[in-house]
Amino acid sequence: MLSIRFHGRGGQGAKTASRIVGTAAFLEGFTAQDSPIYGAERRGAPVAAFTRIAKKPIRERGLIARPDLVVVADASLIGDPSARVLDGVDERTVLFVNSPLTPDQLRARTSVSGRLTVLDLTDLALKQFGKRGAISALLGAVAGRLAGLRPESIREAIVRELTDLGLTAPVIERNQALAMQCFEAVQPVTLEPGPRAPVPSAQLRTPTYDPPTRGTAGITAGPNSAIRSVSGWRTFRPVLRPDLCNGCWLCFASCPEGAITIKPDGKPAVYYPHCKGCLDCVEVCPTDAMTVEREPEGANK
Ligand code: SF4
Ligand code: SF4
Known part of the structure; x- marks a missing residue:
């Protein structure tokens, strides 16, 4: 099974990117599962989404604690403790970061190490669309490429997912075209899926009830x-x-x-x-x- 974790900020399209990859995998005959988590659901706040791809039925559910691939839509998330971008990342995990920096520059400025690939999706989107907006198709294409999916299934998945969001055909075509540019441009890194060290189980805590002077935010x-x-x-x-x-x-x-x-x-x-x-x-x-x-x-x- 291949486990992909997406990190983005509300409005950047991490959830839709996760759906695009899941749908593309499904179109290629894999079993796929995707789900997002929004937290406080506030534009700009850190969000995450999870995609699992396998040849057999997927029994695992919930968050991905040990990802094979982490896709980061915004480099500022790496230093944000609430985003937990590097949780469960080990020497086999591949990180993709949307950034104008090179991998070496990024390593020098953040706590990221290991297997890293970057591409400035925001700059490509600005040049192509002339304005800011969600980069879900671009993130989906990059993640699909790193996951070894075929371009034709990613193109079809983009159409399905962006149509579901109510985008018009010309907008979807432009997203598709740019997504394919990103598919070609990203430096591929071989993923190494397989069993990983288990995550230590969470320590349960008993809630206590405090008087309003202490319990009220x-x-x-x-x-x-x-x-x-x-x-x-x-x-x-x-x-x-x-x-x-x-x-x-x-x-x-x-x-x-x-x-x-x-x-x-x-x-x-x-x-x-x-x-x-x-x-x-x-x-x-x-x-x-x-x-x-x-x-x-x-x-x-
Ligand atoms: S100043 Fe503008 S961009 Fe900044 S939080 Fe307020 S509305 Fe949003
Ligand atoms: S004109 Fe624009 S910048 Fe000036 S007060 Fe009105 S909304 Fe704000």
């Missing part, structure tokens, strides 16, 4: 407080062009993180440590005063 208590930075979640950042801003405050009212304040001159200001990069402020801005810039790798703050 406090907004000022770390890590859900004002000192908790979510800047590492961003792939793109909103940047204000004050000359275009009419001071309507729609961005301020729409920010789900309260990351926008209004200055004495009536213009908004983004507080970047609390900005997760959802870009809702950009979407609502009627004058295009909120623009988008790609976050330089490792520079979020």
Whole structure:
């Protein structure tokens, strides 16, 4: 059995990528299983998805603790302890990371070691589509290539999964074309599926019930407080062009993180440590005063 774990941020398409790989494997006659986990289901928050592929019926269920392949849609997840990207990764695990950095640069900047392959899917998508968006087809194609699946089954799986999401035929065709470019471009690394050391069983804890003074969440208590930075979640950042801003405050009212304040001159200001990069402020801005810039790798703050 081949076990693939996808890590992404809400909205990047990790779940759909996992489905594309599962469907492509199914089309080739394998047994396939895929499932996502969303956590707090908040755009930009870490999400994971799991695909198992086998020639025989798959009895295993649930999360993949010992993956053969880990697909990372956003390099900023590697340093995010809540994403747990490197959990269960051993010397046989292959890691694919969507990043403009080379494998050596990535190793130097993160705790990643071992068998690593990279491709800048975000840059390819920006060049092809001219705007940011989900990269599910690209992630699915890369994972399918590394898993040894055929391009024709991945193409068909992309059509099925993106059609289910309601995308139009021209959009699906463009996704397919770019996905095939990624399929060809990714540096293949041979996977080594097989039995792995078991994961130590979790230690069960008995819940205790505290009085409200202790049991009630406090907004000022770390890590859900004002000192908790979510800047590492961003792939793109909103940047204000004050000359275009009419001071309507729609961005301020729409920010789900309260990351926008209004200055004495009536213009908004983004507080970047609390900005997760959802870009809702950009979407609502009627004058295009909120623009988008790609976050330089490792520079979020
Ligand atoms: S400032 Fe904009 S991009 Fe940042 S969290 Fe608020 S709405 Fe999202
Ligand atoms: S929504 Fe746009 S125009 Fe309105 S205050 Fe925000 S940046 Fe300015």
